[in-house]
Amino acid sequence: MYSEVYLRLEPLGLERVAAAVRAAGHDVRILDLQIFRQDDYLREIDDFAPDAIGFSLNYLANVPEVLDLAKETRRRRPRCFIFAGGHSASFIAPELLDHAGVALDCVVRGEAEGITPRVLEAVGDHRLETLPGVVTRHGAGPGPTLLESLDHHLPARDLSRRRRKYFIGVLDPCASAELTRGCPWDCSFCSAWTFYGRSYRKASPEAAGEDLARIREPNVFLVDDVAFIQADHGYAIGREVERRGIRKQYYLETRCDVLIKNRELFAYWKRLGLHYMFLGVEALDEEALRLHRKRVTPNENLQALEIARELDLTVALNIIADPSWDEQRFAAVRDWALTVPEIVHLTVATPYPGTETWLTEPRQLTTHDYRLFDVQHAVLPTKLPLHRFYEELVNTQAVINRKHLGWAAVRGAGALAIQALLRGQTNYVRMMWKFASVYNADRQFGDHQREVRYELGPRRPLIAAKLRKGELFVHAAPAAAPRPATG
Numbered sequence: 437m438y439s440e441v442y443l444r445l446e447p448l449g450l451e452r453v454a455a456a457v458r459a460a461g462h463d464v465r466i467l468d469l470q471i472f473r474q475d476d477y478l479r480e481i482d483d484f485a486p487d488a489i490g491f492s493l494n495y496l497a498n499v500p501e502v503l504d505l506a507k508e509t510r511r512r513r514p515r516c517f518i519f520a521g522g523h524s525a526s527f528i529a530p531e532l533l534d535h536a537g538v539a540l541d542c543v544v545r546g547e548a549e550g551i552t553p554r555v556l557e558a559v560g561d562h563r564l565e566t567l568p569g570v571v572t573r574h575g576a577g578p579g580p581t582l583l584e585s586l587d588h589h590l591p592a593r594d595l596s597r598r599r600r601k602y603f604i605g606v607l608d609p610c611a612s613a614e615l616t617r618g619c620p621w622d623c624s625f626c627s628a629w630t631f632y633g634r635s636y637r638k639a640s641p642e643a644a645g646e647d648l649a650r651i652r653e654p655n656v657f658l659v660d661d662v663a664f665i666q667a668d669h670g671y672a673i674g675r676e677v678e679r680r681g682i683r684k685q686y687y688l689e690t691r692c693d694v695l696i697k698n699r700e701l702f703a704y705w706k707r708l709g710l711h712y713m714f715l716g717v718e719a720l721d722e723e724a725l726r727l728h729r730k731r732v733t734p735n736e737n738l739q740a741l742e743i744a745r746e747l748d749l750t751v752a753l754n755i756i757a758d759p760s761w762d763e764q765r766f767a768a769v770r771d772w773a774l775t776v777p778e779i780v781h782l783t784v785a786t787p788y789p790g791t792e793t794w795l796t797e798p799r800q801l802t803t804h805d806y807r808l809f810d811v812q813h814a815v816l817p818t819k820l821p822l823h824r825f826y827e828e829l830v831n832t833q834a835v836i837n838r839k840h841l842g843w844a845a846v847r848g849a850g851a852l853a854i855q856a857l858l859r860g861q862t863n864y865v866r867m868m869w870k871f872a873s874v875y876n877a878d879r880q881f882g883d884h885q886r887e888v889r890y891e892l893g894p895r896r897p898l899i900a901a902k903l904r905k906g907e908l909f910v911h912a913a914p915a916a917a918p919r920p921a922t923g
């Protein structure tokens with residue numbers, strides 16, 4: 437739903453894996469099914485006749501689609517080696533293999549630039565299931581290993597086609613880049629930190645500069661979970677950007693306390709082209725922030741918004757709606773959102789594999805349909821009747837959005853919107869009228885009534901036992917990794 441309206445960004449992880457596989461001597465193609473249709477995929481495998489196909493499965497909601505495609509691929513190309521990897525695949529490898537039957541040969545857990553060329557070498561060999569991070573129906577190798585350096589395997593952007601389709605808001609077209617990997621915080625609803633064992637690694641300023649210099653698009657989305665945690669790293673990349681004369685407009689995601697602490701760094705990047713940021717606000721009250729283990733106060737959130745306004749940065753922020761919300765609670769968020777100039781998004785609190793709440797949430801799930809685990813649907817019991825909950829959710833989002841959609845917003849975006857149109861880029865302008873057709877209470881309610889063919893495995897909530905965070909990790913925590921203060 438998100439990528440139907442607000443943005444569509446390139447599959448950076450897949451491009452990095454593709455770069456590693458290509459460097460090992462293979463002929464590689466990428467097909468992004470956010471842009472292409474399934475028919476295009478089937479034509480492509482007939483035409484290219486690959487020996488191996490890897491599916492990138494970052495989002496849980498895409499599991500059924502990937503399983504069906506893997507099965508159809510197996511039917512058409514029985515001898516092809518078919519595998520999957522990515523963020524969500526890494527947390528649910530055995531259950532994916534169960535659903536897939538013979539359609540998937542293995543799942544590759546964790547970051548995969550290093551291991552995928554070795555997986556391809558081991559095709560047809562019993563050593564396959566002894567490789568780090570590899571899980572097959574017959575066994576699993578040791579846990580995945582972290583890359584020694586982020587500087588290698590710069591994304592093979594030349595392999596992604598129809599790049600004009602990638603955009604985020606008015607940054608149209610827009611490429612993506614990664615300056616750091618991992619997150620040292622530990623919010624209870626998030627799996628970004630559990631994937632990398634709460635580690636945090638940086639690309640060298642030279643490699644980051646080289647990667648940014650290779651980008652053709654005028655705009656760049658920085659995919660880092662929390663951008664510019666360490667000010668010296670942010671300045672070093674900035675100086676590299678200046679030295680190379682790179683001129684782009686940037687969009688990034690960061691935390692409120694990081695913006696407060698590194699205000700001058702963000703001001704410097706504003707001069708380099710930073711215009712937009714996602715700020716992880718998540719909740720307005722102290723109690724909810726504590727439950728999310730956000731480690732910031734409501735006051736810090738407001739202070740960060742103030743700083744962003746002073747720096748003239750356009751901010752989008754997210755609030756997590758709990759299924760227990762009633763009309764009054766939605767109304768309170770609406771009232772607040774209408775008083776601030778920022779773009780406010782709502783997501784729905786969703787425990788999913790890899791998050792701490794998957795194990796600690798005491799409420800029962802109302803569904804195990806993977807497709808509904810997209811943080812836009814309620815998978816926990818709602819206090820309001822379900823359809824009424826969606827009416828409140830959509831109505832709240834629509835009221836808030838009114839100030840950011842339509843011609844007034846296009847006029848507000850000014851030169852950037854006009855430049856995009858002059859370049860023939862219409863993603864942004866089209867998005868302005870799409871909201872009502874995508875976010876719709878009947879549609880969201882109807883999504884719960886569909887036939888369910890693949891179900892997420894059962895949850896084993898912790899009752900009395902204390903959670904050991906390491907149990908959640910895909911990558912084990914590195915022994916002596918320096919961890920920035922998390923406040």
Ligand code: B12
Binds near residue numbers: 446548627812
């Ligand atoms: C950038 C990002 C986005 C971008 C989209 C990027 C894209 N086109 O894929 C935007 C902003 C659009 C976005 C949106 C959303 N996102 Co997001 N996003 C991220 C983020 C911060 C980084 C992903 C990234 O690019 N990392 C850098 C690359 C290099 O790493 P990577 O993709 O993980 O790839 C590595 C491995 O996964 C693996 N790998 C990847 N592909 C493949 C393929 C094969 C064959 C193999 C072997 C290995 C492999 O190797 C790669 C290299 O090491 C992650 C958090 C995280 N740290 O992972 C959340 C995350 C993936 N997003 C999340 C969510 C919830 C969403 C939204 C649903 C949020 C919303 N408000 O609606 C939407 C849905 C978007 C959609 N497409 O439907 C959740 C996923 C939850 C889940 N389990 O499903 C995450 C984990 C964040 C979180 N807080 O928990 N997101």
Ligand code: SF4
Binds near residue numbers: 619628629661662
């Ligand atoms: S700070 Fe952001 S990326 Fe890090 S754990 Fe919290 S929500 Fe996830």
